[in-house]
Amino acid sequence: MLIKTQRPKYLNLLKIRQPMTAIVSIAHRISGVILFLAVPIAIYGLALSLRSAEDYAAIKQTLHSPGLQLFLLLMAWAILHHFFAGIRFLLLDLDIGLKLKTARASAWTVFVLVGAILLVIVTELLT
Numbered sequence: 001m002l003i004k005t006q007r008p009k010y011l012n013l014l015k016i017r018q019p020m021t022a023i024v025s026i027a028h029r030i031s032g033v034i035l036f037l038a039v040p041i042a043i044y045g046l047a048l049s050l051r052s053a054e055d056y057a058a059i060k061q062t063l064h065s066p067g068l069q070l071f072l073l074l075m076a077w078a079i080l081h082h083f084f085a086g087i088r089f090l091l092l093d094l095d096i097g098l099k100l101k102t103a104r105a106s107a108w109t110v111f112v113l114v115g116a117i118l119l120v121i122v123t124e125l126l127t
Contacts, residue, residue, distance in 0.1 A: 020107040028085040031078040084110045
């Protein structure tokens with residue numbers, strides 16, 4: 001006798017429409033990894049800038065290149081998102097905002113806050 005079992009289905013996470021709470025959670029993890037990987041680069045840049053006045057001027061000049069500006073914008077996103085999403089998750093751990101409507105609103109708040117601050121940063125860079 002052959003027994004049919006339910007096999008797990010292949011789920012393509014890129015095709016599934018994720019709720020905003022899931023997107024904020026995934027982005028929180030991604031931002032944490034980005035920040036962790038950027039620490040050695042930041043320490044190297046700081047050490048180099050403290051070595052001499054010429055090295056400081058070279059680092060300052062390098063930071064104005066378009067590629068590094070994009071990297072710094074990514075770092076600003078990672079810091080802002082990790083900070084605001086981290087506060088959201090701390091509140092959830094304290095059983096604050098666990099209702100579905102409140103959880104969705106807090107996820108959207110994180111998204112809007114980060115976007116607004118990044119918009120201010122980009123506007124300031126372009127002027």
